[in-house]
Amino acid sequence: MRDRFVRVASDLLDTDDRTAVVLAVITAAAFEEAARRHPDRVIDVGIREQLLIGAGAGLALAGMRPVVHTFASFLVERPFEQLKLDLQHQDVGAVLVSANASYDWPQGGFTHMAPGDVALLDTLDGWGVHVPGHPDEAELLLRRAVAGEGREYVRLSEQSNRAALPVADGRLLPLREGGPTAPVVVAVGPMLDPTAEAVAGLDVTLLYAATVRPFDAVGLRAAVGARPTADVVLVEPYLAGTSTARVAEALSGTPHRTLALGVPRAELRRYGTREEHARAHGLDAAGLRGRIAAFAGAARD
Numbered sequence: 001m002r003d004r005f006v007r008v009a010s011d012l013l014d015t016d017d018r019t020a021v022v023l024a025v026i027t028a029a030a031f032e033e034a035a036r037r038h039p040d041r042v043i044d045v046g047i048r049e050q051l052l053i054g055a056g057a058g059l060a061l062a063g064m065r066p067v068v069h070t071f072a073s074f075l076v077e078r079p080f081e082q083l084k085l086d087l088q089h090q091d092v093g094a095v096l097v098s099a100n101a102s103y104d105w106p107q108g109g110f111t112h113m114a115p116g117d118v119a120l121l122d123t124l125d126g127w128g129v130h131v132p133g134h135p136d137e138a139e140l141l142l143r144r145a146v147a148g149e150g151r152e153y154v155r156l157s158e159q160s161n162r163a164a165l166p167v168a169d170g171r172l173l174p175l176r177e178g179g180p181t182a183p184v185v186v187a188v189g190p191m192l193d194p195t196a197e198a199v200a201g202l203d204v205t206l207l208y209a210a211t212v213r214p215f216d217a218v219g220l221r222a223a224v225g226a227r228p229t230a231d232v233v234l235v236e237p238y239l240a241g242t243s244t245a246r247v248a249e250a251l252s253g254t255p256h257r258t259l260a261l262g263v264p265r266a267e268l269r270r271y272g273t274r275e276e277h278a279r280a281h282g283l284d285a286a287g288l289r290g291r292i293a294a295f296a297g298a299a300r301d
Helices: 002-015 028-037 049-061 072-077 080-089 117-121 135-147 189-198 217-224 244-250 274-280 285-300
Strands: 019-023 042-044 065-071 094-099 128-130 151-155 173-176 184-188 205-209 211-213 230-239 256-263
Touching: 002 019, 002 028, 002 065, 002 094, 002 135, 019 028, 019 049, 028 042, 049 065, 049 072, 049 080, 049 094, 065 072, 072 080, 072 094, 072 117, 094 135, 117 151, 117 211, 117 230, 128 135, 135 151, 184 189, 184 217, 189 205, 189 230, 189 285, 205 217, 217 230, 217 244, 230 244, 230 285, 244 256, 256 285, 274 285
Parallel strands: 019 042, 019 065, 065 094, 094 151, 128 151, 184 205, 184 230, 230 256
Antiparallel strands: 128 211, 173 205
16 A cells, blocks of 8 residues: 555655655655655655745645655654644645554554554544555545545555455445344455454444545445444554544434444464464454354343
8 A cells, every 4th residue: 555655645646736744764765756846845844843844834834735744654653743733723725645543554663653542533523544455455545535625534444355345435335235133344445355354154234444534424324224222343453442432423213232342452472474363353254153143142142
């Protein structure tokens, strides 16, 4: 996804004079050719993440459309005050594009992990949050975000689903319909493939989300239908429970239970591979199946 981001952002620099790319060393080497063509619109501020956001906000105040990029921990967590003041408080737009959130690069250690990035952005108003599950989706969502005027966060991942899906409208995409009392499973971004494998043979309704803010409350209510009670499973690639409040708001008129699956708050202090982290967090297909099947069984009981 990051390779696709570089190609798309470089193309936007060539075709749209309003676009600027602001970097903090990360991925800067991949933009060297674009920087030679557009030295005034490819800006590397060095390892100064607060300045990264401040420079982006300054460009936005000057009428530019800044695309601001680094690892999620350095894009959302470290300069959060600048997100709040320089972008939110001044009411200017920008496109934040992250890489290596959650546990995508475990050898970097906990300093390079940010499973709480979306939850932290949820404390601010009006941000669009996009979590593509495939490079093609990342390109589509990035181009739409840059074409707009608002504050957008595009969360890239090293994980990818096997196939891209039509996610242009930002709605929950129904993939499978279960029985009248089947749990509704919402898989976000790169969690779709392991989730689909996990629920194979189970009676569930499966929905896919690549845009999670705004949350598609209408789509969730449509999937629940007229049933008197509902059971919802959230499978998110970041902090478990991040979207639980959005589900509660969407189903405020329907008694419901929610099973929130994602990265737990407890820190995993032994750094293995990305696959080992997924397994340790119960976010591989086997781990997801056990918890979803138990939840579905309890719902039937």
